[in-house]
Amino acid sequence: MDKPTLPFGELERTFDLVAQAIDEVGPEQESLLLSKLALTLAHQLGDYDKVAQAVAIAKRDLARPE
Amino acid sequence: MHHPQSQHTQSLYFDYPRYPFVRPPEMDGEQSRYPVVIVGGGPVGLCSALELAKHGVRSVVLEEDETVSEGSRALSISRRSFEILQQLDLSERFLEKALPWTSGKSFYRGKVVFELEMPHTDDERFFPMVNLQQCYIERFMVEQITEQDAAELRWHSKVIAVVLRNDAVELRVDTPEGEYTLEAKYVIAADGARSALRRLLGLRMSGTSFQGEYLIADIKLSTDRPTERLVWFDPATNPGSTVLMHKQPDGMWRVDYQLQPGYDPEVELDEANIRSRIQEQLDLISEPGPWELDWFSLYKAHCLCLDDYRVGRVLFVGDAAHLVPIFGVRGLNSGFADANNLGWKLACVLKGQAASGLLDSYSSERREDTQETFRQAGKSTAFMTPPSRGCRLLRDAVLSLSLSESFARGLINPRQSAPFAYLESPLNSGEVDAVFEQGPRTGAPLQNVRICSGGQSERGTFLLDHLGVGFTLLYFTEEGPLPEDIAHTVHSMRRSQAPLDHLVISRRSANNKADGWLADPEGRVFEKYGASHGTGYLVRPDAHVAARWMRVSGKGVQAALARIVRTTD
Numbered sequence: 001m002d003k004p005t006l007p008f009g010e011l012e013r014t015f016d017l018v019a020q021a022i023d024e025v026g027p028e029q030e031s032l033l034l035s036k037l038a039l040t041l042a043h044q045l046g047d048y049d050k051v052a053q054a055v056a057i058a059k060r061d062l063a064r065p066e
Numbered sequence: 067m068h069h070p071q072s073q074h075t076q077s078l079y080f081d082y083p084r085y086p087f088v089r090p091p092e093m094d095g096e097q098s099r100y101p102v103v104i105v106g107g108g109p110v111g112l113c114s115a116l117e118l119a120k121h122g123v124r125s126v127v128l129e130e131d132e133t134v135s136e137g138s139r140a141l142s143i144s145r146r147s148f149e150i151l152q153q154l155d156l157s158e159r160f161l162e163k164a165l166p167w168t169s170g171k172s173f174y175r176g177k178v179v180f181e182l183e184m185p186h187t188d189d190e191r192f193f194p195m196v197n198l199q200q201c202y203i204e205r206f207m208v209e210q211i212t213e214q215d216a217a218e219l220r221w222h223s224k225v226i227a228v229v230l231r232n233d234a235v236e237l238r239v240d241t242p243e244g245e246y247t248l249e250a251k252y253v254i255a256a257d258g259a260r261s262a263l264r265r266l267l268g269l270r271m272s273g274t275s276f277q278g279e280y281l282i283a284d285i286k287l288s289t290d291r292p293t294e295r296l297v298w299f300d301p302a303t304n305p306g307s308t309v310l311m312h313k314q315p316d317g318m319w320r321v322d323y324q325l326q327p328g329y330d331p332e333v334e335l336d337e338a339n340i341r342s343r344i345q346e347q348l349d350l351i352s353e354p355g356p357w358e359l360d361w362f363s364l365y366k367a368h369c370l371c372l373d374d375y376r377v378g379r380v381l382f383v384g385d386a387a388h389l390v391p392i393f394g395v396r397g398l399n400s401g402f403a404d405a406n407n408l409g410w411k412l413a414c415v416l417k418g419q420a421a422s423g424l425l426d427s428y429s430s431e432r433r434e435d436t437q438e439t440f441r442q443a444g445k446s447t448a449f450m451t452p453p454s455r456g457c458r459l460l461r462d463a464v465l466s467l468s469l470s471e472s473f474a475r476g477l478i479n480p481r482q483s484a485p486f487a488y489l490e491s492p493l494n495s496g497e498v499d500a501v502f503e504q505g506p507r508t509g510a511p512l513q514n515v516r517i518c519s520g521g522q523s524e525r526g527t528f529l530l531d532h533l534g535v536g537f538t539l540l541y542f543t544e545e546g547p548l549p550e551d552i553a554h555t556v557h558s559m560r561r562s563q564a565p566l567d568h569l570v571i572s573r574r575s576a577n578n579k580a581d582g583w584l585a586d587p588e589g590r591v592f593e594k595y596g597a598s599h600g601t602g603y604l605v606r607p608d609a610h611v612a613a614r615w616m617r618v619s620g621k622g623v624q625a626a627l628a629r630i631v632r633t634t635d
Binding site: 031032035036038039040043 | 459460462463464466467471473474
């Protein structure tokens with residue numbers, strides 16, 4: 001991926017923020033929350049190619065190797 | 067022996083006519099070969115018969131049933147369809163009964179999350195959409211055909227076998243009095259979603275079928291709500307489901323609700339259950355009633371079509387050729403467009419004005435439209451009946467976002483049927499579209515521009531009101547006559563293969579009120595068509611642009627016409 005645009009400290013805060021949001025809404029709503037988050041970030045980013053790149057990155061290495 | 071299966075119950079608003087069986091001459095030994103036999107007397111078959119009659123071809127229509135289709139079914143007719151109906155003298159009859167509409171609302175958790183607005187101004191001849199029950203649509207068409215003796219309608223007549231020959235098609239027909247065979251030079255297969263001809267010829271449609279099923283019902287309900295498209299996503303009374311409502315003439319309403327995957331048909335098709343589901347919906351929107359159930363049916367969304375709409379001398383139209391999703395009202399509207407596209411081409415071939423290859427363009431042009439419909443309707447169907455967990459999750463994310471964020475609301479748009487342009491058509495020629503700044507592109511239907519006629523009449527007339535039945539050359543001029551070479555072309559073409567008319571659009575309100583002259587003193591047509599002095603548009607009989615030139619010449623028109631009405635393949 002491109003060089004980071006978010007300062008490391010803020011990336012740390014994002015980690016906490018999203019983790020907290022997932023815990024808050026609970027397992028029932030977490031998929032919906034993350035889908036809304038993806039659409040909203042895509043809208044704010046305004047760049048489909050970057051979104052597609054991010055989706056591809058997120059799909060990598062999901063399952064634990066056998 | 068074939069006897070119509072229908073057991074039409076008494077309707078709350080519509081008297082189903084009973085058309086009798088009339089013994090055809092073929093059953094008493096007469097042998098005749100008809101130019102065209104249309105299999106199927108639904109709206110697309112009847113429209114095909116009227117299109118052919120407009121071009122001077124009398125057809126025979128074979129219909130299994132003894133009356134028109136039951137229920138509201140297709141319901142919404144688009145503006146472009148009305149332009150087609152106008153050319154068949156049907157628009158007035160339809161408009162007297164139909165309910166026009168321009169807007170819609172989508173609800174989620176009691177809030178309006180999307181407002182549909184279809185552009186409509188005084189400069190439009192027809193509303194973007196009108197609602198009329200299919201039983202009325204068919205009855206009006208039957209009446210028109212009967213009054214004008216435009217075609218021979220044979221009820222109680224079921225096709226049970228078909229033989230394709232080099233020079234004709236043989237159809238074996240079963241009736242209440244036994245079987246007979248009749249011959250046609252061409253057959254139009256308008257026999258619907260479960261087309262018998264498709265089955266008899268061993269043809270298969272390909273594409274996608276969606277999982278979601280809807281129950282569609284007609285109810286009589288007195289309320290003063292306006293005519294608009296109403297949708298509720300995931301209503302509290304019907305969790306996880308989508309409900310749609312449309313107003314119909316005669317105090318009727320259409321209620322469509324989505325059934326859950328894996329539903330139990332014994333439960334869901336039980337009338338008491340349907341009544342209680344509808345009651346819940348009416349409670350939700352605070353409609354006190356009273357109301358009565360008139361008709362119901364099941365609906366499933368498909369994106370399926372034949373690989374070729376022409377199989378030799380058999381031409382498939384409407385649902386027999388393609389099944390498209392209900393959302394966006396493209397079913398019947400695309401069937402009308404099929405009939406409109408095929409009618410003049412078949413007439414040209416039958417009259418020897420064009421070789422049969424012209425019929426291949428029917429298939430390629432209409433399939434182009436079907437593919438675009440699949441793209442658009444596929445998107446709205448994925449939203450209305452999410453086909454996978456991922457689609458459902460993203461759909462729900464959009465609905466949830468739409469409550470507070472406007473950016474997400476566009477994704478709720480139902481993508482209503484829009485006029486289609488045959489941009490890839492082999493019949494197109496003339497100058498590239500880029501030389502024009504405005505105007506319908508080559509392959510697109512004409513824009514039905516309002517012409518101000520000196521302010522005497524309130525609304526004036528519209529461009530399509532002045533169009534003839536055959537090909538038309540629109541010639542734009544500041545003033546003055548049709549140039550010699552063009553007049554010569556028009557004249558000679560009129561006497562040879564192609565029935566070509568001209569319509570001179572003159573900026574000066576000329577004192578020449580002769581046929582084929584149209585004054586455009588405000589320059590409205592000039593502007594909308596990006597025209598200047600000497601511009602020409604060659605218009606096909608179905609009102610699509612075949613070619614356009616900034617400065618037209620007689621030779622150009624001749625070449626463009628020759629491309630369409632070639633006499634050899």
